[in-house]
Amino acid sequence: MRMRAAVLHHPNEPVTVEDVELDPPKAGEVLVRVVAAGVCHSDLRYADGELGEGHWPIVLGHEGAGVVEEVGAGVTHVAPGDHVAFCFVPACRACRYCLAGKPNLCEVVAEHGAKGMLMDGTSRLRLVDGTTLKHGLRTACFAERTVVAAGGAVRVTPELPLWQAALLGCGVVTGMGAVRNSAGVQPGDSVAVLGCGGVGLQVVAAARIAGADPIIAADRVAAKLELAAAQGATHLVDASEDEKPVSTIRRLTGGGVDYAFEVIGRPETMRQAWGAIRPGGTAIVVGLAPLGVDASVPAIEFLSDKTLRGTYYGSGDPAAELPGLADLAVSGELDLAGVVTHFDTLDGVEAAFDRLRRGEGARTILVIDAASAGAPTLTDGGMR
Numbered sequence: 001m002r003m004r005a006a007v008l009h010h011p012n013e014p015v016t017v018e019d020v021e022l023d024p025p026k027a028g029e030v031l032v033r034v035v036a037a038g039v040c041h042s043d044l045r046y047a048d049g050e051l052g053e054g055h056w057p058i059v060l061g062h063e064g065a066g067v068v069e070e071v072g073a074g075v076t077h078v079a080p081g082d083h084v085a086f087c088f089v090p091a092c093r094a095c096r097y098c099l100a101g102k103p104n105l106c107e108v109v110a111e112h113g114a115k116g117m118l119m120d121g122t123s124r125l126r127l128v129d130g131t132t133l134k135h136g137l138r139t140a141c142f143a144e145r146t147v148v149a150a151g152g153a154v155r156v157t158p159e160l161p162l163w164q165a166a167l168l169g170c171g172v173v174t175g176m177g178a179v180r181n182s183a184g185v186q187p188g189d190s191v192a193v194l195g196c197g198g199v200g201l202q203v204v205a206a207a208r209i210a211g212a213d214p215i216i217a218a219d220r221v222a223a224k225l226e227l228a229a230a231q232g233a234t235h236l237v238d239a240s241e242d243e244k245p246v247s248t249i250r251r252l253t254g255g256g257v258d259y260a261f262e263v264i265g266r267p268e269t270m271r272q273a274w275g276a277i278r279p280g281g282t283a284i285v286v287g288l289a290p291l292g293v294d295a296s297v298p299a300i301e302f303l304s305d306k307t308l309r310g311t312y313y314g315s316g317d318p319a320a321e322l323p324g325l326a327d328l329a330v331s332g333e334l335d336l337a338g339v340v341t342h343f344d345t346l347d348g349v350e351a352a353f354d355r356l357r358r359g360e361g362a363r364t365i366l367v368i369d370a371a372s373a374g375a376p377t378l379t380d381g382g383m384r
């Protein structure tokens, strides 16, 4: 079928919203009418060519929600009409990582997904001239419709408006998982969060839900610190004015936090996260750095029992956790609306990228099907 999608033809050129061809779902796949999609910094890393060669032409978008339209043979966990959030790691459930309880590291997803293909190694997307299009992170949801592997469409309660459900599959899973699964934050643990964008705000929210205290949020943008306070940060560090944010965090906690989360993807802030933790503490890098970037820390400090660790997509079982996160949002425990600063249409992808480049705002939600999104009145990309 023919539909509109945001295509990145080549990095460092604007994405274009154009007609493309989408093939029907094969066995084990699901066709979803995309209702809303979040614009994540990882999409921008692709668009700016920071993740290496060979990723284009591609339909970007890996955080979104929609309504199931058609299922391929053998798919029984969802049916047409179901509300689903996308999970960009549709784990095979059979490889050594999946069997070892680490489906976020699924080998089959890693093998085909890195090439921009679905789980059988092929694409359902073509330009109108027939050129094969890649699927952005197995999801390709900056489009009116998409075909994903069955495990990539996770049923969520219809009580949650789809514009909010759109946030679950990247920012929420990643942020909540970093706190719950990677760190295992316990009540009373001290936490610092460096970077308060779409994912960082979810880390703050997750730390609050875990009972962390204090929760120190740092960012260069005052407006994002306000959003962090609303999500539960107890202390705010304006990194644009504070020349020594690490000293400030250490002073506030009498020698460093138990857990510091870096949610930007820059070597400087990774070093700051390391510097902000106490002896025996853990620094967790959540942010996605450009390909080829190295990070370093003073190695002598490994002797103080410090841990530097990575995390990917929440380090748990994202597809299994998504429905519970949706319920948490319905209950009001998780304030998804509070991280959305802008709404736009599918044509607003490039404008959203520009805001990310400027560090402006947190999440932009692209409302692709306004009638089903349940979103507040659309603006022309302006602040809510």
Ligand SMILES: [Zn+2]
Binding pocket: 040, 041, 042, 043, 062, 063, 170, 171
């Ligand atoms: Zn993302």
Ligand SMILES: [Zn+2]
Binding pocket: 091, 092, 093, 094, 095, 096, 097, 098, 103, 105, 106, 107, 108, 109
């Ligand atoms: Zn697997």
